[in-house]
Amino acid sequence: MQICIxxxxxxxxxxxxxxxxxxxxxxGSKKGVGSIIGVSQxxxxxxxxxxxxxxxxxETAKNDDIKIITADATGIVNKQIQDIDNLIGYGIDLLIxxxxxxKLLQEKIKEVYDSGIPVIVMDRAVEGFDYTLYxxxxxxxxxxxxxxxxxxxxxxxxxxVVALSANPTSRQGAERLSGFRGIINDTKGxxxxxxxxxxxxxxxxxxxxxxxxxxVKNADVIFAYSDSMALGxxxxxxxxxxxxxxxxxxxxxxxxxxxxxxxVSEGRLKATVSCPIGGxxxxxxxxxxxxxxxxxxxxxxxxxxxxxxENAEESLRRINAESFDDGRRIKVGYSQVGQESxxxxxxxxxxxxxxxxxxxxxxxxxADQSQEKQFEAIRTFIDEGVDVxxxxxxxxxxxxxxxxxxxxxxxxxxxxxxxxxVENPEENLTTTYLGADFMEEGRRAMxxxxxxxxxDGDTMKIMEIMGNEGASPTEERGKGFKEILSENNSYYIAxxxxxxxxxxxxxxxxxxxxxxxxxxxxIIFSQNDDMALGAIKELKEQGIKPDEDVKIVSVDATSxxxxxxxxxxxxxxxxxxxxxxxxxxxxxxxLCSGKQMPFRIITDEKIYDQSIADDxxxxxxx
Ligand code: AHR
Numbered sequence: 036m037q038i039c040i041x042x043x044x045x046x047x048x049x050x051x052x053x054x055x056x057x058x059x060x061x062x063g064s065k066k067g068v069g070s071i072i073g074v075s076q077x078x079x080x081x082x083x084x085x086x087x088x089x090x091x092x093x094e095t096a097k098n099d100d101i102k103i104i105t106a107d108a109t110g111i112v113n114k115q116i117q118d119i120d121n122l123i124g125y126g127i128d129l130l131i132x133x134x135x136x137x138k139l140l141q142e143k144i145k146e147v148y149d150s151g152i153p154v155i156v157m158d159r160a161v162e163g164f165d166y167t168l169y170x171x172x173x174x175x176x177x178x179x180x181x182x183x184x185x186x187x188x189x190x191x192x193x194x195x196v197v198a199l200s201a202n203p204t205s206r207q208g209a210e211r212l213s214g215f216r217g218i219i220n221d222t223k224g225x226x227x228x229x230x231x232x233x234x235x236x237x238x239x240x241x242x243x244x245x246x247x248x249x250x251v252k253n254a255d256v257i258f259a260y261s262d263s264m265a266l267g268x269x270x271x272x273x274x275x276x277x278x279x280x281x282x283x284x285x286x287x288x289x290x291x292x293x294x295x296x297x298x299v300s301e302g303r304l305k306a307t308v309s310c311p312i313g314g315x316x317x318x319x320x321x322x323x324x325x326x327x328x329x330x331x332x333x334x335x336x337x338x339x340x341x342x343x344x345e346n347a348e349e350s351l352r353r354i355n356a357e358s359f360d361d362g363r364r365i366k367v368g369y370s371q372v373g374q375e376s377x378x379x380x381x382x383x384x385x386x387x388x389x390x391x392x393x394x395x396x397x398x399x400x401x402a403d404q405s406q407e408k409q410f411e412a413i414r415t416f417i418d419e420g421v422d423v424x425x426x427x428x429x430x431x432x433x434x435x436x437x438x439x440x441x442x443x444x445x446x447x448x449x450x451x452x453x454x455x456x457v458e459n460p461e462e463n464l465t466t467t468y469l470g471a472d473f474m475e476e477g478r479r480a481m482x483x484x485x486x487x488x489x490x491d492g493d494t495m496k497i498m499e500i501m502g503n504e505g506a507s508p509t510e511e512r513g514k515g516f517k518e519i520l521s522e523n524n525s526y527y528i529a530x531x532x533x534x535x536x537x538x539x540x541x542x543x544x545x546x547x548x549x550x551x552x553x554x555x556x557x558i559i560f561s562q563n564d565d566m567a568l569g570a571i572k573e574l575k576e577q578g579i580k581p582d583e584d585v586k587i588v589s590v591d592a593t594s595x596x597x598x599x600x601x602x603x604x605x606x607x608x609x610x611x612x613x614x615x616x617x618x619x620x621x622x623x624x625x626l627c628s629g630k631q632m633p634f635r636i637i638t639d640e641k642i643y644d645q646s647i648a649d650d651x652x653x654x655x656x657x
Pocket of ligand 1: 508611
């Protein structure tokens, strides 16, 4: 019966129970899979949501043999739940959902995912791990990019900056404005004010500018966080005769008449920060998932760019370019940080093994924890003329010069596992980061402690065993951990020391502590398994019982950590997945076939404790 309804709907191509079915026309570059993709959209009022639906339709139309069915939840959670049930009733093979409320829809998304239907979540990430893939922009970063551009525009003279609006109703708006405010408020010499907006539309933006023309006349820059609002601002500014004096900056950077890029090309907007829609990526990954391909990550954070008159044409060309993988062998230089941990050995193996599968000629250099050796390796790769350089950096900073050399040689650089912090992100010295969300790992560790380690009223003492100083997992795991810790006053960090991610380093931290203290620590947060295992060994030798006298939480979740959990020594392990070879090789092929690289490609990770360690230990491959 369901098949009959679906067939009838496909033939009619009309609305069925609120779902719009799009038949497929052209043939595409990727092999079709004879599948139906259900799209549950939060609403079809917001401009970018319509843009997403259009992009999904266009991309679907390029592929033989896949169909999409779309449903509009009109912003109502219960309607979206009903839409999902209807889509499942039509026999969809994969669900793409942009939830109208990520918290209230989390259970439903989990239910679909648990039933075996892959789920791609777009725009708003749900908490937890119960979905196949998340794709979306980072709106806070988009706002920050706009802010940094404005600071650059005004230079040291500063000026008056006005933003619309005081209280945005959309989450994207709130995040962009917060990113923008953060940068502008931190800059000396800029006077910043916000004008209230009734609704986030072109007309309301026009009315606001006209109503506050006294303030606007004294402004140097106006910031609007969407293309439609910016168009209203542009019209009002023209009406007020201020076009030559006022610079307008916005976010969205959509293509099409009177959208961001068009307004920039006409000189009506000074710049727009693009917010990629993700429809192309969603269909591409949907096909990979349906084809059971290797290399599908957990999260893809899309790249946003500042588009000005100078680069508008080039940006349009990039957006409209079709990617094409000619299958050729790609030459890659990989600078690996070292061999400090079991995690690293598994990581190296995964990268080496996947290279062949993806027809990649890999030249890997092990840097033994030395940044100097990494510089040397990168320079050798440049001399060899590799197609792509991949770096897993020992520390976050100090890379600008050598990355500029790679850029000057026209060789793109991918950051793998660990990221770098560069002086000016707008220089685009790296193409993407692929690896774990270290901040989230730190948060997960502290959330587990909060939920599982309760004291008897006294504030509990935490010992933090950190990795090597200045490495991104050290910095970010620490930050994420402290973020959750700051919400709980029953715990505090009584002692912190570096263990350099090694077994011996972890042991040494305990030894040093016991030289000057009696054992009084309730919880150890170790930033990796090797250090936790070293600490456990030393504690036992000193007569302190791990898990009984002190709870121990670590990061990585290697098989040795599982064994320690099963032995009842390690309390919990937050996963950091070293098996990133397939995702990395897929990213390299995507890059070389001309695809726009996202900001970040994040791997799939979970959390394990003693209660479930036994169920997983046999499945652990590293
Ligand atoms: O960068 C990833 C970290 O580096 C792993 O957690 C740790 O074990 C490794 O050495």
